Amino acid sequence: MPLDDDVVESIYREHGPALRRFVSSASKDPQTAEDVVQETVLRVWQHAPDIDGSLRSYLYRTARNIMIDNYRRAQRRPESLEGSPDAGGVREKVDELLTRVLVEEALLRLSREHREVLVALHYRRLTVNETAVQLNIPSGTVKSRAYYAVRALRTILDEMGVEQ
C-alpha cells in the first residue's frame, strides 16, 4: 500500500535538503534538480513496501537512476545531441557523486567522537599523538576510538547497502 501524504511530506522534509545537495551537484539547473528530488520521493511513495535497509541510500540510488534516465532521454532528442558528453561519462560522474554522498552519509551516522578521530587520522593524515593533542584526549583513547570507529563504519555501510 502506498504511503499517505503525511509520510511523503515528512520524507521530503527530512531527506529533501540532502537529496537536493546531491542532485544539484550533478545538475546545474535548479528546476531540473527540484524535479528529480520530487520524482525520487514519489517513487519511494510507490515502492515503499519493497524498501528494506536505509531509506536515505535508497533515495540516493533512486535519484541517481532518475538522473541517468533523464540524461538518456535528453540524448535521444536530436537537438540536444550536439556537444553533449557520452552517457558512459555521465553515469561515471553520477556514480562518483553517489559514492561520495553515501560516504558522507555514513560518516554523519558515526558518533561525533568516532567521526573526529577517523577524520583526523585518515583525512587530515595526523598521527595518533597529534590527534590526541588536537582532541585533548589520551593517545590510548585515540587508538581505541579508531578501532571502534572503523568497526562501526563497516556496520553502517553494510546497513546502507554500500558495496565495498
Added chain:
Amino acid sequence: MKAADSHQLLGAYLLGGLDAVDQAAFAAHLKQCAACREELAGLEALPVLLDNLPVPDAVSLTLDPRATAAPGTSTAAPLLARLASRRRKIRYRRR
C-alpha cells in the same frame, strides 16, 4: 601492552597514524592473531572508499554538524500536488 590493546591497534593501523613502535607491535601481533587478520581483511577496502569523499568535505563534517545546517526553505506543496495527480492516475488504471 595488554592483549586487548594489541587488537585495538587495528583501527589506527588501517587508517594511518601509528608511530614506529606501535606499527611494529601490530605487525608482529597480526602474524600471531588470526582474528585480527580476518578483521583486517574485512576492513581493507575502507580507506579507498573513504577517499571518494574529498578531504575538505570530510573535515567540514567535524566543523559544522549538518544537524544545525539551515533548514530546508522549499515547501512540499508542489510535491503533494504531483502525488495527488499520480494517485488519480493509479485509481483510473485500476478501474
